[in-house]
Amino acid sequence: MLQECRSNSLFAFENLESNVRSYSRSFPVVFRKAAGAILEDENGFEFVDFLSGSGVLNYGHNDPDFLQDAVQYLKSNGIIHGLDMATSAKRQFMECFDAIILRPRGLTYKFQFPGPTGANAVEAALKLARKVTGRHSIVSFTNGFHGVSLGALAVTGARYYRDAAGIPPAGAVFMPYDGYWGADSDTSEYLDRVLADASSGVDLPAAIILETVQGEGGIKPASKDWLQSVERLCRKNGVLLIVDDIQAGCGRTGNFFGFEFADLSPDIIVLSKSLSGCGLPLSLLLLKPELDVWQPGEHSGTFRGNNLALVTGTAALRKYWTNQKLSDGVAEAERVLNERLQQVAQSSRDHSLSVRGRGMMLGLDCSTGELAEKIVRRAFEGGLVVERCGAEHQVVKLLPPLTIDRQTLQRGLDILDKSVHASA
Numbered sequence: 001m002l003q004e005c006r007s008n009s010l011f012a013f014e015n016l017e018s019n020v021r022s023y024s025r026s027f028p029v030v031f032r033k034a035a036g037a038i039l040e041d042e043n044g045f046e047f048v049d050f051l052s053g054s055g056v057l058n059y060g061h062n063d064p065d066f067l068q069d070a071v072q073y074l075k076s077n078g079i080i081h082g083l084d085m086a087t088s089a090k091r092q093f094m095e096c097f098d099a100i101i102l103r104p105r106g107l108t109y110k111f112q113f114p115g116p117t118g119a120n121a122v123e124a125a126l127k128l129a130r131k132v133t134g135r136h137s138i139v140s141f142t143n144g145f146h147g148v149s150l151g152a153l154a155v156t157g158a159r160y161y162r163d164a165a166g167i168p169p170a171g172a173v174f175m176p177y178d179g180y181w182g183a184d185s186d187t188s189e190y191l192d193r194v195l196a197d198a199s200s201g202v203d204l205p206a207a208i209i210l211e212t213v214q215g216e217g218g219i220k221p222a223s224k225d226w227l228q229s230v231e232r233l234c235r236k237n238g239v240l241l242i243v244d245d246i247q248a249g250c251g252r253t254g255n256f257f258g259f260e261f262a263d264l265s266p267d268i269i270v271l272s273k274s275l276s277g278c279g280l281p282l283s284l285l286l287l288k289p290e291l292d293v294w295q296p297g298e299h300s301g302t303f304r305g306n307n308l309a310l311v312t313g314t315a316a317l318r319k320y321w322t323n324q325k326l327s328d329g330v331a332e333a334e335r336v337l338n339e340r341l342q343q344v345a346q347s348s349r350d351h352s353l354s355v356r357g358r359g360m361m362l363g364l365d366c367s368t369g370e371l372a373e374k375i376v377r378r379a380f381e382g383g384l385v386v387e388r389c390g391a392e393h394q395v396v397k398l399l400p401p402l403t404i405d406r407q408t409l410q411r412g413l414d415i416l417d418k419s420v421h422a423s424a
């Protein structure tokens with residue numbers, strides 16, 4: 001019995017854990033440890049990680065500097081849980097974030113720490129936008145993904161998750177994202193038109209929420225022009241702009257924020273995933289000071305601003321955002337990834353493969369979920385962890401750690417290349 005408890009089989013996951021589990025089905029081994037861009041299973045088999053916890057591990061697994069700060073904090077009896085009391089860890093994080101990220105970009109925001117997940121932060125952002133404007137409706141976009149709690153789910157397009165809600169997700173209206181009607185059509189004109197037309201049937205929303213690159217929706221990057229048009233129509237109509245930077249932020253697309261390339265000035269920014277630097281749960285709303293209409297404790301929660309995550313989050317800001325090195329590395333890796341993926345797509349027997357994305361958030365669109373599944377399965381067998389996204393799960397989604405070295409990046413790409421050729 002004891003031996004069974006200690007075995008490295010998947011028995012416990014398959015028999016004790018709920019059917020709701022998903023990643024342990026796609027990657028049916030038991031992982032034991034990880035460093036940088038390498039995951040290792042219980043048999044000592046290594047996998048290159050192009051999943052990065054779905055965007056949580058932008059700085060790779062177990063960065064030794066972050067771990068050192070975390071261990072030192074724990075050993076010094078630092079506050080681990082403090083509700084939202086003032087702690088040294090939180091002060092240090094806010095001061096560093098303000099000095100390293102906001103002020104150099106000319107940005108002024110107040111910090112709200114909601115519960116630790118991305119969906120928690122999205123819920124808080126929607127609630128605040130409704131409170132500020134007194135309006136109910138939120139405009140979201142086709143294929144947008146913002147989480148699966150009820151409020152966040154209402155602004156999420158994916159049918160699979162919406163069907164699981166149990167009640168009709170309410171309070172949102174969906175508009176076509178950039179490119180939804182093809183490259184030649186500017187969908188922001190349609191949005192502009194329906195908001196200007198009092199009889200369009202579309203109520204003036206409290207906010208528009210968007211991702212600058214849709215992640216779960218299929219790695220769909222919005223153009224600078226389109227994003228700027230959406231921002232303009234927000235301003236024209238007194239509608240708040242919420243940028244959900246949970247997956248595209250923290251350097252994933254090159255700059256710290258995913259919207260910087262388009263010079264946006266969002267009213268509310270939502271961050272989570274890689275914010276703590278090392279996978280500890282942490283999320284954050286940045287809100288323009290004039291929007292801070294909350295009454296004390298009005299939006300509450302037991303686990304807000306996880307102190308250990310704030311310690312490692314501060315370490316990440318100091319290590320990676322006080323110079324340009326990380327952003328330059330992302331630009332260089334984007335070139336390598338893009339070039340190789342284009343080669344893979346063009347040389348594959350199935351010419352319906354295409355590549356898109358921004359920074360180190362790239363997708364190989366395989367047209368069908370079946371083909372993408374085969375590729376991802378073979379890749380796993382060959383030692384690469386990579387997942388799928390998109391409405392039909394037809395896109396192989398590449399999110400290597402931003403800190404991955406060139407050799408490991410090539411190793412992952414070689415495995416992917418072989419998997420595509422063996423599958424297509």
Ligand code: PLP
Pocket residue numbers: 054117118119120122145146147148211215216244245246247248272273
């Ligand atoms: N928003 C975006 C853009 C996401 O990619 C995700 C998760 O993938 C979420 C929100 C939800 O975050 P969480 O799963 O932590 O609730």
